[in-house]
Amino acid sequence: MLKTFMQLLDKDVAILRRYLWLAVSYGLLCGLTITTLAPALGLLLAGDAAGAMPWLAALLTGTAICWAWRRQVERVGIRVGVAVLQGGRHRLGEHVARLPVGWFTAQNTARLGHIVTQGMMSVAQLPAHVFTPVICGVVTPLVMVAALFALHWPLGLIALAALPLLAGVFLLTGRIARRADETYHAHFADASQRMVEFAQAQSVLRAFNGEGGGTRFLEQAVERQRQSAARLIWQSALAAVCNVWAVQAVFAALLIAATLWMNQNLGGTLAGAEMIGAIVALLLVGRFIDPLLEVAGYAEVLRGARGQLEAIEEIYAGQALPETAAPQAPRDASVELRDVHFRYAPDAPQVLCGASLHIAPGSMTALIGASGSGKTTLVRLIARFFDVSQGSVLVGGVDVRQMSHAQLAGQLSQIFQDNYLFAGSIADNIRVGKPDASDDEIMAAARQAGVAEIIERLPQGMATLVGEGGARLSGGERQRIAIARALVKDAPILLVDEATAALDAENQAAIADTLARLRGQRTLIVIAHQLSTVAMADQIVVLDEGRVVEQGTPAQLRASQGLYAQFLAQRQAAKGWRIAAAPVTAVAASAAKTAMAAATPVAMAATEAPATTAAATDEANC
Numbered sequence: 082m083l084k085t086f087m088q089l090l091d092k093d094v095a096i097l098r099r100y101l102w103l104a105v106s107y108g109l110l111c112g113l114t115i116t117t118l119a120p121a122l123g124l125l126l127a128g129d130a131a132g133a134m135p136w137l138a139a140l141l142t143g144t145a146i147c148w149a150w151r152r153q154v155e156r157v158g159i160r161v162g163v164a165v166l167q168g169g170r171h172r173l174g175e176h177v178a179r180l181p182v183g184w185f186t187a188q189n190t191a192r193l194g195h196i197v198t199q200g201m202m203s204v205a206q207l208p209a210h211v212f213t214p215v216i217c218g219v220v221t222p223l224v225m226v227a228a229l230f231a232l233h234w235p236l237g238l239i240a241l242a243a244l245p246l247l248a249g250v251f252l253l254t255g256r257i258a259r260r261a262d263e264t265y266h267a268h269f270a271d272a273s274q275r276m277v278e279f280a281q282a283q284s285v286l287r288a289f290n291g292e293g294g295g296t297r298f299l300e301q302a303v304e305r306q307r308q309s310a311a312r313l314i315w316q317s318a319l320a321a322v323c324n325v326w327a328v329q330a331v332f333a334a335l336l337i338a339a340t341l342w343m344n345q346n347l348g349g350t351l352a353g354a355e356m357i358g359a360i361v362a363l364l365l366v367g368r369f370i371d372p373l374l375e376v377a378g379y380a381e382v383l384r385g386a387r388g389q390l391e392a393i394e395e396i397y398a399g400q401a402l403p404e405t406a407a408p409q410a411p412r413d414a415s416v417e418l419r420d421v422h423f424r425y426a427p428d429a430p431q432v433l434c435g436a437s438l439h440i441a442p443g444s445m446t447a448l449i450g451a452s453g454s455g456k457t458t459l460v461r462l463i464a465r466f467f468d469v470s471q472g473s474v475l476v477g478g479v480d481v482r483q484m485s486h487a488q489l490a491g492q493l494s495q496i497f498q499d500n501y502l503f504a505g506s507i508a509d510n511i512r513v514g515k516p517d518a519s520d521d522e523i524m525a526a527a528r529q530a531g532v533a534e535i536i537e538r539l540p541q542g543m544a545t546l547v548g549e550g551g552a553r554l555s556g557g558e559r560q561r562i563a564i565a566r567a568l569v570k571d572a573p574i575l576l577v578d579e580a581t582a583a584l585d586a587e588n589q590a591a592i593a594d595t596l597a598r599l600r601g602q603r604t605l606i607v608i609a610h611q612l613s614t615v616a617m618a619d620q621i622v623v624l625d626e627g628r629v630v631e632q633g634t635p636a637q638l639r640a641s642q643g644l645y646a647q648f649l650a651q652r653q654a655a656k657g658w659r660i661a662a663a664p665v666t667a668v669a670a671s672a673a674k675t676a677m678a679a680a681t682p683v684a685m686a687a688t689e690a691p692a693t694t695a696a697a698t699d700e701a702n703c
């Protein structure tokens with residue numbers, strides 16, 4: 082628990098140490114103050130009021146100091162909580178930002194959301210509201226054990242033996258409810274994820290609702306959450322009752338021992354001082370039990386918080402991609418893959434099996450292949466979303482693992498299918514590519530990406546708000562803004578996933594036009610879906626089952642009668658198309674026209690090639 086707190090606080094950890102020191106010394110002070118009751122009461126019962134005065138004065142002073150000390154403990158506890166909320170979220174965010182993109186599964190994303198919104202708040206409240214009474218509830222009885230020993234050693238012995246016994250009971254009951262707690266949190270995260278999915282997938286759900294409940298997944302998740310919540314409540318109540326019973330059992334044992342001692346005195350065998358001692362001991366027993374009851378009451382809260390802290394620990398356990406201590410600057414805008422093997426997880430099938438290719442600076446490369454052949458994975462590896470399992474990826478002649486994150490990011494711009502627009506204006510979203518871009522630069526990128534035509538139609542132009550995730554725009558408009566954002570960055574290498582499936586012909590043409598304009602200015606690596614794009618490439622790379630099976634100019638591949646030539650022939654047979662080996666400028670100029678006229682994606686053709694699935698792409702195939 083403390084380790085996670087220290088991780089969250091990092092440089093602010095000194096405040097946690099100060100808090101712990103204050104809380105422990107507060108517990109000690111409380112214990113010492115309570116024990117002054119013993120001589121004070123003893124002397125008063127013996128009729129020595131004058132002798133009791135210094136002890137009563139000590140009791141009063143101790144109480145005043147305890148009160149002031151407690152205020153100080155709480156103040157510092159609140160500062161720890163504030164530091165957790167302010168710095169902890171930030172540090173967790175920094176850690177998560179360094180994790181490979183593969184970490185962001187739906188489950189991890191939901192868990193992160195739950196931690197940042199709810200978990201962090203509960204954790205931040207712990208020092209001020211939970212740790213103080215718990216620390217005090219552990220330290221104070223320890224001091225009182227010494228006092229009980231001094232009064233009557235059998236009582237001290239029972240009290241001492243009770244402490245590890247109670248700790249054992251608390252741990253046991255904590256373990257019983259812990260599994261229920263873990264299940265509840267897992268189901269809570271799942272239900273939250275399903276809720277978001279439900280909201281986002283309304284169009285799909287409504288389209289299929291008649292067929293019998295697309296909401297089934299959400300209903301099942303909510304039901305699982307309800308059941309696990311009921312189990313958690315039941316088991317938590319049971320644990321709380323067991324804890325209190327255990328403390329009451331200790332109280333009963335001490336009471337019996339003290340009463341027996343008193344009975345002995347009533348029999349007249351012991352002196353009056355002993356009798357007074359027994360009465361004082363009874364009082365101390367009561368004060369010994371109070372803090373323990375408080376700890377028992379907080380055991381459930383602590384267990385719940387432990388679940389949150391463990392979830393934070395799991396996030397911290399995610400391994401960031403290693404950064405080199407001696408980064409090397411890229412020499413040019415080339416890209417090279419050398420015998421790259423890759424799988425998404427140790428037990429997952431191999432996705433790339435010895436892929437090698439070289440992309441010259443300033444050239445345009447079209448990646449094509451059947452669905453699942455590894456095109457997106459290959460591009461992700463160039464951007465170092467993950468590290469290769471074997472082989473190497475070089476950007477500008479330098480292994481991406483030997484470059485700093487900033488150096489690599491400075492070389493690359495990306496336009497992927499899942500381009501996300503932030504809630505803000507069109508200009509804000511374009512500026513994400515280059516935060517210090519001038520208005521002229523933003524406008525130039527907007528023009529280049531065809532955004533200028535969009536803003537002309539909008540009354541607020543560049544200041545138009547796009548909504549969360551760009552929800553107020555069409556798929557094509559979002560795509561163009563994402564292109565402008567990538568262009569304003571002005572990186573020498575542009576990675577493009579030509580997501581045209583959801584775009585209309587006009588937008589497809591705009592994208593094709595943009596690519597044509599950029600040709601020769603940057604190194605373009607395009608997962609090509611349009612035959613027009615493929616045709617304007619300097620080089621085509623055909624992937625099949627994670628391997629580069631063909632590589633060359635469009636003319637060379639047509640002539641080689643391989644996979645590329647096959648699907649070209651299929652397309653031509655189906656549509657009567659002809660991809661002319663026209664000069665590049667002519668192709669570029671006709672790109673928009675081609676896309677408008679035919680718009681048959683390469684991916685479609687590629688799916689007609691021998692089917693490739695992740696399951697088929699296993700070790701044996703590599």
Ligand SMILES: Nc1ncnc2c1ncn2[C@@H]1O[C@H](COP(=O)(O)OP(=O)(O)OP(=O)(O)O)[C@@H](O)[C@H]1O
Binds near residue numbers: 454455459696
């Ligand atoms: N995050 C991931 N975790 C595990 N496996 C993945 C992940 N992303 C992709 N895969 C698997 O890797 C294989 C290659 O996927 P990839 O997306 O690279 O193919 P692709 O050629 O781009 O396909 P498409 O044209 O359909 O987009 C597929 O079998 C896919 O299931």
